[in-house]
Amino acid sequence: MTKTLDLAGLGIGPFNLSIAALLQEAPELKTAFFDQKPRFSWHPGMMLPGVRLQTSYLKDLVTGVAPWSPYSFLNYLVQHGRFYPFMNTGMASVSRAEFADYMGWVASRLDNLYFNRVVERVQFDGDHFLIRFAGEAEPVTARNLCLGTGKTPHIPEACQAAAGDHCFHNMELALRQPDVSGQRVTVVGGGQSGAEVVLSLLQGDWGRPRAITWFSRRSNFEPLDETPFTNEYFTPQYVDTFHGLPEDRRLTLVAQQKLASDGISPVTLEALHQRLYEHHVADGGSPAVSLQPDRTVESMSADRPFRLETVNGLDGTRESSKADRVILCTGFESRLPAYLDDDLRQRLDTDSDGQLRLGPDFEARWDGPIDRRIYAVNAGRHSHGIAEPQMSLMCWRSARIINHLSDQVLFPVTASVNMVDWTAVQKESDRPTETHQTDSHQAARHESEMGATSNTI
Numbered sequence: 001m002t003k004t005l006d007l008a009g010l011g012i013g014p015f016n017l018s019i020a021a022l023l024q025e026a027p028e029l030k031t032a033f034f035d036q037k038p039r040f041s042w043h044p045g046m047m048l049p050g051v052r053l054q055t056s057y058l059k060d061l062v063t064g065v066a067p068w069s070p071y072s073f074l075n076y077l078v079q080h081g082r083f084y085p086f087m088n089t090g091m092a093s094v095s096r097a098e099f100a101d102y103m104g105w106v107a108s109r110l111d112n113l114y115f116n117r118v119v120e121r122v123q124f125d126g127d128h129f130l131i132r133f134a135g136e137a138e139p140v141t142a143r144n145l146c147l148g149t150g151k152t153p154h155i156p157e158a159c160q161a162a163a164g165d166h167c168f169h170n171m172e173l174a175l176r177q178p179d180v181s182g183q184r185v186t187v188v189g190g191g192q193s194g195a196e197v198v199l200s201l202l203q204g205d206w207g208r209p210r211a212i213t214w215f216s217r218r219s220n221f222e223p224l225d226e227t228p229f230t231n232e233y234f235t236p237q238y239v240d241t242f243h244g245l246p247e248d249r250r251l252t253l254v255a256q257q258k259l260a261s262d263g264i265s266p267v268t269l270e271a272l273h274q275r276l277y278e279h280h281v282a283d284g285g286s287p288a289v290s291l292q293p294d295r296t297v298e299s300m301s302a303d304r305p306f307r308l309e310t311v312n313g314l315d316g317t318r319e320s321s322k323a324d325r326v327i328l329c330t331g332f333e334s335r336l337p338a339y340l341d342d343d344l345r346q347r348l349d350t351d352s353d354g355q356l357r358l359g360p361d362f363e364a365r366w367d368g369p370i371d372r373r374i375y376a377v378n379a380g381r382h383s384h385g386i387a388e389p390q391m392s393l394m395c396w397r398s399a400r401i402i403n404h405l406s407d408q409v410l411f412p413v414t415a416s417v418n419m420v421d422w423t424a425v426q427k428e429s430d431r432p433t434e435t436h437q438t439d440s441h442q443a444a445r446h447e448s449e450m451g452a453t454s455n456t457i
Contacts, residue, residue, distance in 0.1 A: 007375075007405055008131055008142035009033035010119055010337070011149035012040060014391065015377035017103055018061040018398040019146060020112050021071040026402065026410055032140070033148075034117040034131070040107035042100040045175040046193065048200050053093045054192065054224060054265050055391045061106060065399040065411040071109070076102045119149075119339045124347075124368060144405060146375040147364075151332035151389075159188070159328060161302040167326040170197055180325055181207030186308060188297055189329030190216020192224070195264045195272055197327055202275045202289070211288040213321060215295045215310060221272075224263030232420045233260050233385065234392040236413060241422040242385040243360050247351065254386060261386040295319070300326070334379055348374070351382060358383040361404035362397060375401050 007023075009016040012035035020033045062069040069075075073094075077083040107113055118134040122145070130139040153169035168176065170193050180201065187197050198214050200206070232238055242250060279286050294313040301307040305322045312319055334355055336345060349357045349365035356379050357365045364374040377397065380388040387393045399411035 003030060004128060005030050005032055005140065005142040005144075007031040007144045007146060008129065008140060009146040009148055010122070010131070010339075011035055011147070012037070012107070012113055012115070013148055013150050013378075014042060014061070014103055015394055015397070016146060016148035017107060017110075017113075018394050019148075019377075019401060020110050021061050021069065021106055022066060022395065022398050022402055022411065023112065024071070024110070025066060025069070026406060029406060031112050032114055033112055033146075034114045034119060034133070034140075036116070036118040038116055040104045040113070040115075042096075042103055043171055044100075045172045046170060047097055047100065047174045048196050049203070049205055051096050051196050052265070052267070053096055053099055053391070054226075056092065057094045057099070059392050059394065061103065061398075062395050064393075064395045065413065066395070071106045073099070073102050076105055079105075119337075121341050122337075122339050122344060123341045124344050124372070127369075127372075129372070143371075144373045144375070146377065146401065147337060147379065148377045149337050151334050151378065153328075154330045154333045155328060156188070156297060156330055158297050159300050159326065162300050162306055162326065166304055166324065167300075167306065168328065170194075170327055170329045173197065173327060177206065178325065179207050180209045182210050183324040184211040184213070184305070184322060185209045186213045186215065186306070186321065186323035186326045187329060188215050188326060189331065190214070190218045190221055190264075190293060191262055191329065191331065192264050192268065193331075194329035195221065195268050197329055198291075199268065199272050199275060201287075202272075202279060209287045211290070213290045213323065214292060215297060215308075216293045217296050217313070219294050219313070221269065221291065221293060222259055222263050223266050223269055224261075225259045226266070229420065230260045233257060234387045234390065235418065236393070236396055236415050237418045238420070238422055239384050239387055239393065240360065243383060247382070250382060250385070254381060257386045261390055334381075353382070355379065355382050361400045363401075363404065373405065375405075377401075 006029045009019060009031070012020070012033050016033050017040070020031070023029060023031050057073045058064075060073040061071055063072045063074070074083070077086050119131060120134050121132045123130045123132075128141040128143060129145050130141055132139045153171050155163055155169060159167060185201060187194050187201070194214060194216065198212060201209055201212050242253065245253070276289065279289060292310070295310040296313065297308055297310050299309045305324055306326055308321050308323060308326070310319045310321070311317075336348070336354065336356070347366045347368060351357055356376050358376060358380045359365060362375050362377065362380060362384070364376055366374060378389050396413060399413050403409055403411060403413060
């Protein structure tokens, strides 16, 4: 790879994979994406039996901005001879396993992906980014970067001393396949992952435990809000409006809208409640089950049996419990990649939480040349809102980045129909009538209307 890249993507998860797939429409751009994994995979440790996406299969890698692309989920179904059987199931969502297989299928067809490449350091020499890989003497040079190496599992401070074979993050669960037969198992975390793990424990997927305890800091096991107007948060118009708000207002909104992106799917809650009911009806020998919302784990012993001290947020009481195994469904946290060298790291603009401040096209704000950009995916929750870590606007974000990178409109990124007006709109009586528009106004309107087709590829 001797030529300078127009874009180097670091990390090949779903978000950078979406960009790589859409870039097939722009062969004039020289791009490459790198990952240390031997092949594409998507959280294999979280592929529990029966788990499903919380997002429609139409919100795939490409369809929202390039429905003609051969890398759509629908084309994947056609190529695998499953289109009609899939449609006949009536499923509104797909299993994570099938969606992971779809993304792996796309990855196998792209020529701009490079696996088994471990990034050791990224520098900026004043004109280009230098990407140094383990075991390679010469760096890869690029005019622009896209950071997509993902988030790191969050291990609560109270649990860090106990982390190991018997206390671990749920992203490792399917890989570890622990035998929990006869054990007291505690699940920490009241989101979708916590519910899926508890459901699998009740089903005996890893043996029959002696007892199951589920802690959540939330006041109850709360559902994902999937109602139509809440889903308007996951639209280009809202994200653009959100980005233009003051930083403190954005942070307040992200907290208020938590259940729009981080609740438990109603289908999962129903399955879990039904399983619990059947559990109570069943004959003896079933594990003891204790669901404990509004609990905060304050401390945890380092040795087994683990002793967990919790505070009940409902009445303020302090409680204690024991566990032989603890599964942490405690989410992920954003950090600047360790491979960024100190000089480059110091040139990036970050907020009070150390998160990148991103421009409207997901470009990091930094003090480098204006034509040298550092894009970041899954890093803009504070700048672009709750849709940023989700798949809902994945391909729209990819299109924004590619359009910005190429300095032209290669993909449509502005919706022509919006159900909600998030900002003040002009009254009908204040708008000029068609007969009073000047020729230049009419020409501009015609150009806008034609842009959805004439400016796309």
